[in-house]
Amino acid sequence: MHDALGQIANAAERLGVDEQSVRDLRHRLSGMPLAYRAGYTTSAxxxxxxxxxxxxxxxxxxxxxxxxxxxxxxxxxxxxxxxxxxxxxxxxxxxxxxx
Incomplete structure (x- = not known):
């Protein structure tokens, strides 16, 4: 899991993903029920x-x-x-x- 997180973070950084957008979305996701969160992220x-x-x-x-x-x-x-x-x-x- 840690390796996957590192690969995703590195790719995101190389492509200019805005860290504030990541924090904002993480905050919104944390308020969702787990089943809905999984479906939302998979669909996105x-x-x-x-x-x-x-x-x-x-x-x-x-x-x-x-x-x-x-x-x-x-x-x-x-x-x-x-x-x-x-x-x-x-x-x-x-x-x-x-x-």
Whole structure:
């Protein structure tokens, strides 16, 4: 966990993330119930990932691209998790098992 935090902090610093914005959002998140906080942060990260992927795809003409590889890996996780969540919600609505 500490390693992940360090990697995120380093990337954020390199890209100019405003530390005051981080503190403000952390304060707002701390007031949310844990389940809502997890959903909010996951949704926000997935949305940013999709925007970055679309913007990069429009600009990238390279056959082998580490950025495309990273975006593809992130989108794979996002798509699998979102599909599972939708399937589970539908199964709960209709009381059917998820396969």
């Amino acid at each position: 990260v997935q949305s940013a990932l999709v925007r970055a992927a679309v913007a990069h795809d429009a600009d990238c003409a390279r056959r082998d691209c580490a950025t495309c590889d990273g975006l593809r890996a992130g989108l794979t996780v996002a798509l699998a998790g979102t599909r599972l969540m939708v399937d589970e919600e539908l199964a709960e609505m209709f009381e059917a098992p998820v396969s």
